[in-house]
Amino acid sequence: MKMLCCPLNGPRNVAEFAFGGEVREMPDPQTCSDREWAEYVFYPPNHAGVIAEWWLHVPSGYWFIAERNRSTDEVIRTYDPSEIYTTRVDFAAQEESKA
Amino acid sequence: MPFSLLKYGLRKDYPFEEDADIPSAHKLRDSYDVVIIGGGGHGVATAYYLAKYHGITNVAILEKGYLGGGNTARNTAVIRSNYLTPEGVRFYGASVELFQGLSNEFDFNIMYSRRGQLTLAHTESAVSAFRQRAEINTHYGGKSALIGPDEIRKLVPCLNMNPAHMPVLAGLWHIDGATARHDAVAWGFAKGATQRGVELHQLTEVTGVDVENGKVTGVQTNRGKVRCGCVVQAVAGHSALMAEKAGFRLPITVYPLQAMVTQPVKPFIDPLVSSPALHCYVQQTGRGEIVLGSGSDPYPLYNTRSTLPLKESLLSNAVALFPFMSQLRMLRQWAGITDITSDYSPIMGLSPVQGYYLDAGWGTWGFKSTPICGKTMAELVAGGGTVPDLIKPFSLERFERFAQINEMGATAASH
Numbered sequence: 001m002k003m004l005c006c007p008l009n010g011p012r013n014v015a016e017f018a019f020g021g022e023v024r025e026m027p028d029p030q031t032c033s034d035r036e037w038a039e040y041v042f043y044p045p046n047h048a049g050v051i052a053e054w055w056l057h058v059p060s061g062y063w064f065i066a067e068r069n070r071s072t073d074e075v076i077r078t079y080d081p082s083e084i085y086t087t088r089v090d091f092a093a094q095e096e097s098k099a
Numbered sequence: 100m101p102f103s104l105l106k107y108g109l110r111k112d113y114p115f116e117e118d119a120d121i122p123s124a125h126k127l128r129d130s131y132d133v134v135i136i137g138g139g140g141h142g143v144a145t146a147y148y149l150a151k152y153h154g155i156t157n158v159a160i161l162e163k164g165y166l167g168g169g170n171t172a173r174n175t176a177v178i179r180s181n182y183l184t185p186e187g188v189r190f191y192g193a194s195v196e197l198f199q200g201l202s203n204e205f206d207f208n209i210m211y212s213r214r215g216q217l218t219l220a221h222t223e224s225a226v227s228a229f230r231q232r233a234e235i236n237t238h239y240g241g242k243s244a245l246i247g248p249d250e251i252r253k254l255v256p257c258l259n260m261n262p263a264h265m266p267v268l269a270g271l272w273h274i275d276g277a278t279a280r281h282d283a284v285a286w287g288f289a290k291g292a293t294q295r296g297v298e299l300h301q302l303t304e305v306t307g308v309d310v311e312n313g314k315v316t317g318v319q320t321n322r323g324k325v326r327c328g329c330v331v332q333a334v335a336g337h338s339a340l341m342a343e344k345a346g347f348r349l350p351i352t353v354y355p356l357q358a359m360v361t362q363p364v365k366p367f368i369d370p371l372v373s374s375p376a377l378h379c380y381v382q383q384t385g386r387g388e389i390v391l392g393s394g395s396d397p398y399p400l401y402n403t404r405s406t407l408p409l410k411e412s413l414l415s416n417a418v419a420l421f422p423f424m425s426q427l428r429m430l431r432q433w434a435g436i437t438d439i440t441s442d443y444s445p446i447m448g449l450s451p452v453q454g455y456y457l458d459a460g461w462g463t464w465g466f467k468s469t470p471i472c473g474k475t476m477a478e479l480v481a482g483g484g485t486v487p488d489l490i491k492p493f494s495l496e497r498f499e500r501f502a503q504i505n506e507m508g509a510t511a512a513s514h
Contacts, residue, residue: 002406015408019398035499042350042441042498046339048401070353071401 002073006057007064007080020054023065023084050076120207120290121166124159124298130326131159131298133480134318136305136341138162139171140285140466141333141458143299144473145480146292152474153481156296159327161320163304167285170335173403173435174466175358175392176281177371177382179216181236181243181273183509186492187444188239190471193489195275197470205287209279210385216276216371217254221265225376228508229271242274254370262419265376276371278382284469308345314453315345329454331476336401336436338446338459347451349459350498351438354395355402356463357409359432361424363387368421377416388430391417395437395463403434437462442503443510447472447493448479448486456480457495464510 002014022044027036045051048071055066055078065084067076133149135142138160149155162168178198180191202209220226229245236243248260251270260267293299300322307319308330317326334341339351364387373380378394393413396406410432418425439462440446446460458476461468471489478487486494492504 034501038499038501043348044352046349046352046399047343048340053398070399073400073402073404 004055004066004075005078006060006062007078008062009057009060012057016058018056018058020056020063023052023054046070121286121293121299124293124300127159127300127303127320127322127325128298129324130317132157132327133329133331134158134325134327135160135331135333136318137169137333137335138164138166138285138289138299138301139169139333139335140167140281140288140469141335141461141472141476142331143167143285143288143292144469145331145333145458145476146297146299146473147288147295148473148477149480150292150295150297153477155477155481158292158297159325160292160297160299161303161305161318161325162299162301165301166289166299167282170435170437170461170465171281171285171469173358173433174281174463175380175382175390176278176384176466177216177380177392178211178275178277178279178467179273179371180241180275180467181216181218181232181271181509182506183232183235184444184504184506185235185239186504187506187509188236188241190489190493191468192239192241192275193474194468194471195277197474198277198279198467201279201284201287201470205291207283207287207290209283209287211277211279212385213275213277214370214382215254216273216373217251218271218273219251219267219372219374219376220269220271221267221374221376223268226269229269232271232509236273244272244274246270246272255368255372257367257421257423258372259420259422262374263377263416278371278384280385281466284466288469288473305341305344308341308452308455310346310452310455313451315455329456329480331456331458331480332450333458333472333476335461335465336438338438338457338461340401342450342457342459345450345452345455349438349446349457349495351440351446351460352399353401353436353438354398355400355404355434356392356395356437357405357413357432357434358390358392359410359413360384360391360430361389361427362430364389364427372420374416374420377420379413379416379420381417381420389424389427395439396434401436403436405432405434439463441498443506444504445472445493446495447475447490448495449484450495454484456484460493462510464506 309317371382440460
């Protein structure tokens with residue numbers, strides 16, 4: 001059984017988790033070019049090394065970040081997103097819907 | 100006869116060399132017109148069509164392992180064209196047509212066997228999606244129809260019509276569905292290509308791509324530098340890594356795909372049966388083994404390891420579909436690395452580097468397109484970069500234009 005260490009719930013069976021894509025910075029959809037947006041949407045990091053990924057512990061609904069080696073399947077580190085995201089992320093789309 | 104046998108036995112050189120179906124090239128020259136990276140089905144097919152239809156034989160196929168030893172040997176050998184988009188149906192349809200004539204063309208049996216493919220619908224939404232696929236297929240000359248439970252029972256009498264409490268409501272019956280021996284397809288193309296003068300260099304790994312002023316000038320290998328004016332990349336699961344060597348990125352995420360095969364039993368199941376809802380597809384080979392394939396792994400990985408949870412779910416679903424299969428023993432299990440694009444269509448044609456052509460993004464649907472890929476990639480090379488109409492929709496720049504060809508429904512878990 002492959003284990004993944006959830007920062008909130010401790011080591012659990014990997015079957016309890018769902019992969020949620022790579023951690024990357026979203027460009028501002030209002031100001032970025034089509035090319036930049038396409039790059040963000042379609043070109044995730046995909047090298048055969050360590051990549052920071054979003055993972056969800058499904059039973060508790062808790063999202064966290066795991067640094068995982070994509071050629072050996074070793075998880076280097078798991079941590080709470082608050083380590084990276086220190087400020088609130090606001091989406092411009094909300095303002096637009098008001099207007 | 101005994102005299103010639105004696106002569107054969109006393110020769111110093113490898114006695115079969117000159118009679119070999121696939122003559123091996125010994126010396127890697129320092130320059131070729133065309134270098135093909137990857138000696139799998141797609142690579143050797145491209146070389147074959149270049150040599151046969153375009154007279155271009157100053158070609159080297161560079162393969163880091165051995166001929167057809169990568170995903171060509173790891174797929175589950177399903178041939179079909181019942182896709183969802185007009186672009187997909189036309190492309191895969193052309194491939195099915197080519198497959199039908201390959202044994203004759205090669206003078207080498209690829210064990211092509213037209214069985215029909217049956218995809219099962221367990222929900223109302225699947226039924227309506229299949230109806231749409233059948234209509235689009237028929238419109239573009241394909242042979243697909245929606246059939247009911249009675250006809251399904253006649254086609255596959257041993258099928259459990261209520262597997263895992265998900266009753267079979269209808270099926271997409273694709274008469275052109277077929278299978279072939281996947282190794283033989285690569286061998287047949289390699290035979291035709293090398294006998295026309297193409298050089299196949301195995302155990303030759305491309306370690307770098309030389310680009311000058313935005314144009315490809317050669318490749319570096321573990322056996323030295325090779326100059327060339329044109330490169331075709333056909334490396335399946337390693338497409339994104341190879342493209343990085345040429346200095347650009349591909350919109351690909353890599354997932355393992357696992358499969359397994361049982362001991363041989365006498366023929367009992369004629370069509371290829373697949374159930375997208377149960378992530379399971381089943382077919383019996385000409386040798387009697389039952390090949391089982393599943394959906395992709397749940398997260399990306401560049402590794403061909405197998406996992407128990409996926410094997411368990413695949414087997415439990417296979418046994419739900421065909422209960423008596425619980426009596427069978429497994430012979431082999433394996434995984435392949437698949438390069439999945441976000442729209443489940445390939446990436447073919449031009450790249451940001453001039454003279455460097457892409458045959459990538461083949462995810463879990465590469466084997467069935469082998470001949471048409473070779474044919475269109477050869478046209479692209481021979482035409483000096485004029486993209487054939489058939490593969491225009493699959494260009495890399497479609498992602499920037501947001502013009503994807505969505506084949507997810509027709510591809511995922513229904514090979």
